[in-house]
Amino acid sequence: MSHSAEIASTQASPRCLVFDLGGGSARAMLAQLEGGTIRLTELHRFTGYQTRLADGPALDVSALLRGIDAGLEAAAAAGGVDSIGADGWGVDFVLLDERGMLLDQPRTHRHPRGQHGLAALTASELERIAESTGIQLLPIVSLFHLCDWAKTHPELARKAARFLMIADLVALHLSGVAACEWTLARTSGLLSAKTGGWDRAMLAFTGLPEQAFGPLVAPGTVLGQLSPALQSRTELSAARVVAVAAHDTASAALCLAPAEDEAFLVCGSWILVGAEIADGSMPLDAQQQGFGLEGGVEGRGLLVRSLQGMHLLRGLRDAWARRTGTEPSFPDIAEAADRANPAAPAINPSDPLFVDAVDMIEALRAHCPKLNHDDLGELARAVYVGLAAEVTISLDRLEELTGRPIRRIRLGGGGADDPVLCRTIANASGREVLAGPVEASAMGNAMAQFTALGAFASMRAAQARGSAGCDIRSYPPSTFRPTAEPSMPYEKGFS
DSSP states (O other): OOOHHHHHTTTTSOEEEEEEEOSSOEEEEEEEEETTEEEEEEEEEEOOOEEEETTEEEEOHHHHHHHHHHHHHHHHHTTOOSEEEEEBOSSOEEEEOTTSOBSSOOBOTTSTHHHHHHHTSOHHHHHHHHHHHOOOOOTTSHHHHHHHHHHHOHHHHHTOOEEEEHHHHHHHHHHSOOOEEHHHHGGGTOBOTTTSSBOHHHHHHHTSOGGGSOOEEOTTEEEEEOOHHHHHHHTOOOOEEEEOOOBHHHHHHHHHOOOTTEEEEEESSEEEEEEEETTOOOOTTTTTTTOEEEEOGGGOEEEEEEEEOTHHHHHHHHHHHHHHSOOOOHHHHHHHHHHSOTTSOBOOTTSGGGSSOSSHHHHHHHHOTTSOTTOHHHHHHHHHHHHHHHHHHHHHHHHHHHTSOOOEEEEESGGGGOHHHHHHHHHHHTSEEEEOOTTHHHHHHHHHHHHHTTSSSSHHHHHHHTTTTOOOEEEOOOSOOOOOOBSSOTTSSOO
C-alpha cells in the first residue's frame, strides 16, 4: 500500500527505508517515527530472484539488486529518507573475487551440496563444529555448503576475496562497504560461540582463504552514505546506510520482545522457534534437543530451533495450480484446511522430502499415501497440523532447556496473518498465541535504523516504544486438540 498524501503530511518525522528480504519476495518499506511509534508503509514489492539451475535452486543476484534499485526509486518518489538498511534470511551467501565480481552464481540453502558437505565430515569434526559455534547441525548451514563447494571448485576457492551473506551484499551495493553484520554471520557456522568472532578453525574447514572473511559489525553500525552512483541513478539524496540486525530472525525478535514467560515464533518460509538468552550462553543439551545459539541485538543470545515453514503451503499452492489450472490464494487454502476431515492424517514437515520439493503434492503423496491427494483442504490441513505439532514439541523442549515456563507465544512474520495457523498452534500447544505484527522483521529493522539516527537512546528503548500501537491478535487455546498422528515419528527426518 502506498499513501502519498499521508506520507507528505509527516515530512518532519525521521524517515527510514527498510529492505526486508524474504525467501519468496522482498519489500521496500518507508518507516516513519510518529510520537515514538514506528509506522510502516509499503513502497515496492518484488520477486524473481529465486531461480533454478540444472543442479538445484539458486539466486539471481542481478534480479535482486534491480529490485533494490526500484525500491530506492520508490523512496525518492515518496520524498526521500534519512537512512537505509536491509535484513534478510540467514545462511545463504555470495563469494566475490578481488574485483568484486561473483565467483559463481550463488545457490540457496536448499541445494543438495549442503547435505554433501555435512555428510563428508566425521562425527568428531561435527562434534567440534557444534561445540565451537553453537549452531544446529543442519545441511542448510553455510559452513557445509562452503566445504562442498571448495572441494568441487578448488581454483575458484583460491580466488575468493570476500564472503558476504545476502543482506551484506545488498549493503555493499548500497554503500560500497563490504562488511559482515554479526547476527547474520552467526547463521553461517563460522563464528565462535565464546568470542563472537570468526573461528579460525571453522574457516579452515571451508577451504577458502582466511582473508575472505572480512570485518564483523554490530547492528546499528553506520556503514556510510548511499553511493554517489546510486544517488545519481535513483535521484535519491544522500542517506546513511545502516547495518541493522540483518538476520531477519534477530530483527523480528527485537520487535516481538518476548517476556520471561514467552517464546517467539517467526513464521515465514521457515518457522523459527526461540527464546532470548540474556547472557548469551548455551544451555546444556540444547543442541541434542535440536536448538542452536544465534545472535540478537546488543550481544544477546537467541536459542533457536529451525523448522520447515510456510514454503510448504507455497509449494502446495504452486503444485495445485499446475495440476488444476487454478491458483488458490493463501486464505483459500487456509479456509479449505479449516473445513477438512479432522480425522485425516498429518505429516511430519521434517521429512527430507520437503526440503526442496519440485512438486509438493507428489512429495506429500510419497510421504503419506493415506492422504486424499485430490482434496486441497486435506493436504493443507496435514501441513498445518504437522507444523503445529513440530512447534509444540519445540516449545516443550525450550521450557526444559531454559528452566522457565512458556505460557504465551509471540508470533510474527507472514504466519501472523493466517488465523488458521495461529489457532492450530494455540490448540496444539495449549498456549495463547499473540499474533503480530506481520512485519516484525521490518519493524525490527526500522528500530535499529532509528536508534542509529539517535531517535532512540538504545535498542532496548526502541524495543519498548517502537512497536506500540501494532495490531496484535490473541488466539487463546480451546479445548479442541488435533487428534491426527503424524505419518512418521517426529524424532526422525530433517531436524
